Amino acid sequence: MGIATADLYDERGDDLASIPTQFLDLGGRLAFDGLVRTIRCHRDNGLVKQVLGTAGHGAVLVVDGGGSLESALMGDLIAASAVEHGWAGVVIVGAVRDRVALAALPLGVKALGSNPRKSAKDAVGEVDVPVVIGGVVVRPGAHLWADADGVLVER
Template sequence: MTIATADLYDDRGDELDSLSLPMIDLGGHVAFDGAVRTVRCHRDNALVKQVLATPGAGAVLVIDGGGSLESALVGDLIAASAVENGWAGVIVNGAIRDRVAMAALPLGVKTLGSNPRKSAKDGVGEVDVPVTIAGVVFTPGRHVWADADGVLVER
């Protein structure tokens, strides 16, 4: 059972940070939660693809793409791999693509927007490091909750 982020904040607000970006829901699940995993990359999704191809065990991959909307960091094939590997969702500080196909997948997807342009595949970036997005720190292993109201993460 997923807890509404507004109710969770009312109960535990002093233990949580709220992401204040205008994220949109483009996956088949609007509400999702799980342990934080992270990738920091800029216009290069090789590490995203690599991580989402591993067992997710209900985790949420937080992708810090620096807010770039110039190319997509997740598309339908990578998202389908995430579903197959048991990931609960992805939160993308950047763009995705294949949004119609992604909406049909049982995966939470929060993103700043979409762009059909694919990204580089050089593997430049970092995995499972703390990332800061709009002043909120996402530390691997902490818990994140997302729904139509927004995103909360444990401090």
């Protein structure tokens, strides 16, 4: 990512939405960007594992976990698979686990927090549907930029 989100917003503010949710930076890459894929799920990371196990081509997976911090939607094994498959990053409205290992991976990871408890693995949820985060609609195929200042997405 060659430009800071603050500068990008100054240049293209009308075309971009700034997600107001305050995420923690938990991956080894603080700045990342790419085309969006989405998942909506609740305390079940089966779809997260499936999608991040496919070719990412530099995309960013946005996971609407409903803000639940009761169990982790991604850990080190799934994140390592994302790196192996060419994903730029993951934004999770929920929890992750294995924070130390995530910080060592060349993957952007933003999440609300962490919890060592693993989630269900039934693959219940929806893939590539619009999700709403902090009042901002995030659509599959939109471009997303993230860095230490926050997250921007094309309107």
